[in-house]
Amino acid sequence: MSLTDMPYPHAAENDVIVRVHAAGFTPGELDWPATWTDRAGRDRTPSVPGHELSGVVVELGYGTTGLSVGQRVFGLTDWARNGTLAEYTAVEARNLAPLPADVDHTVAAALPISGLTAWQGLFDHGRLTAGQTVLIHGATGGVGSIAVQLAREAGARVIGTGRGSRRDEVLALGADAFIDLQTESLEDAGEADLVLDVIGGDILDRSAGLVRAGGTLVTIVMPPKVQPRDGRLEPFVGAVRPLAEAPAAFAPGERTTGKTIIRVTED
Secondary structure, three states, X not given: OOOOOOOOOOOOOOEEEEEEEEEEOOHHHHHOHHHHEOOOOOEOOOOOOOOEEEEEEEEEOOOOOOOOOOOEEEEEOOOOOOOOOOOEEEEEHHHEEEXXXXXXXXXXXXXXXXXXXXXXXXXXXXXXXXXOEEEEOOOOOHHHHHHHHHHHHOOOEEEEEEOHHHHHHHHHHOOOEEEEOOOOOHHHHOOEEEEEEXXXXXXXXXXXXXXXXXXXXXXXXXXOOOXXXXXXXXXXXXXEEXXXXXXXXXXXXXOOOOEEEEEOOOO
C-alpha cells in the first residue's frame, strides 16, 4: 500500500463528489475481495481503501437529488468502488446523510460502520428492548462503545467487557457494570437476554452459557478458518492520523483502542 496520485473521480448518475475531510477504515478490508475487484470479479487496481467518510459535497451527478453543493455530509461508500482515503471520492447520494454543523468531521467519520453494526446487532438481530440485560464484549472498541450507548438509550441494563484500564470510560458511556476479561471471570456477569460479541473464540464459546433461556447471542466474528468473500451518541475515536500516515495505519502490528481516523483535509 502506498500514496499516489489518482485521477479526479467521475460522478455517475445519482452520485456526488465529496471533498473528504476525514475518513475511517477497517484494517481487515485489505483482505476483502471487493477492495481489489469489481462486482464481476475483475481486477480494478490500483484501488483506494476506506469506506467511511465525512466531508463536503463539491459536485452533483446527473439526476442526483436531496443533496446540494457545499453541504456537509457523512456516510459510506460502496464496497466495490474506490473508497475514502483520498482527497475526493464519488459516492452514491443515497449512502450519505446531512452532517450537523456542530459535529466534527473526525467524529462523523468514526460512526457509519461501527454505528450500523452496533444497531443491527442490538436491534435488528438481537431485538433488544427496555428492561432487558445485554452483555457487550469489546465495549472499549469502535462497535462496542457505540453499542453501550445505544443499549443505554434503549433502557437496557448494560454489562460491558474489555481491558480493565478502560473500565471508567465504559461506565461513563452508560454501562451499569464492567468485567475485565484479563483479571475477572466472565461468568460473574450472570445471565443476559442478549450477548453482543465482537471477539469470537473462547469468549464466544463461554458466552453461549450466559444466554438466558429464550435469549439471543449475536456475533460479528466469522467462524474459524472461514474467509468472507442527535449529539448524545459519541463514537470512540482512537488515533487520528494525517493522510500521509495512512499506509502505516494498516501495518499488521498497528493496534489502537477505538476507531482510527485519517484526517484528509484540515478544516
